[in-house]
Amino acid sequence: MISGPKQPKDLGSFLAPLDDELVLLAAGIPTFHTKRSKEFEMHAYCILELGDIVAMEKMLGIKGHNGFCPCRSCEITGVRMKSLGGKVYYVPLTFPSNYIDGKGSSWDPAALPVRTQAAINKALVDISDAETQIAKNKISMATGIRETSALTRIGSLDHSRSAPWDWMHLFLENVAQNLIKLWIGEFKGLDTGTEDYKLSGVVWQQIGRETKEATRSIPSAFVRALGNIAEDRSLFTAESWCFWFLHLAPILLCGRFKKEKYYIHACDFVRIMKISLRFTLTTDDVDELEALIISWVKRYERYVTIMINQV
Ligand SMILES: [Zn+2]
DSSP, X not given: OOOOSOOOHHHHHHHHHHHHHHXXXXXXXXXXXXXXXXXXXXXXXXXOOOOOHHHHHHHHTBOOTTSSXXXXXXOOOOBOOGGGTOOOOBOOSBOOTTOOSSSOSBOOGGGOOBOOHHHHHHHHHHHHHOSSHHHHHHHHHHHOBOSOOSSOSSOOOOTTTSOXXXXXXXXXXXXXXXXXXXXXXXXXXXXXXXXXXXXXHHXXXXXXXXXXXXXXXXXXXXXXXXOOTTTOOTXXXXXXXXXXXXXXXXXXXXXXXXXXXXXXXXXXXXXHHHHHTOSOOOHHHHHHHHHHHHHHHHHHHHHHOOOOOOO
């Protein structure tokens, strides 16, 4: 039996059967080869972990979203609106105007400080070696590392890279819905600041009616009936959001914003979704995707940035 670091208490119990099976698979399972008519030892290793954001944060033993160092993929650090008593950290690429920490004025999205298994291991050792709880908490906060990841007995998982971001939650449950809230002025009480991306109530109602009408003539194999998005979004599932953005938004939003740049930004979001949904990606596709995402996020911050002037 392969032994290793202990599992986090709460996860250890319900993931124990899986962990045991992974150990057996790594050690080798007697398996019958039907073509060769003989038995062989089959070895298999888990190399990826998938789940929603909260589940993955538990699996990886990280502090996660809203934390100072919240990302499971990189070591970007956040800022919070201290002046208003804010406890939640945001991770804008551009630092607030009065933010001074010697790192410059913004993160370079093309060169974010990616996490490594070695850095995660070092943080765990540092937390373990720290003599007081305050010192442990300080390291934990600075690094975003809370405890040993689950499923560490085999070592086939590199916890800095084994948990890719899942498309449905990232696009459909987060960014897509937040964009809508911003466009109709319902995002955390924010107004549009110096920008002008808000859709008027009349326009949004019209988009709602057109959404409902659209699915009347679309075969149900593509999508189930969509309701009036302006009146009730609670029945919109991830599938509804996917169809709405990919197939309806480029038409329904055309000419609806006061400035064309917001429409182009919305369509670039759709393009990012479409490219990332392809079954096959070439190196050129990945390069295009990276450039497009960086450009999109930079424009997002410029247009709808959450202005944190005091930290
Ligand atoms: Zn990151």
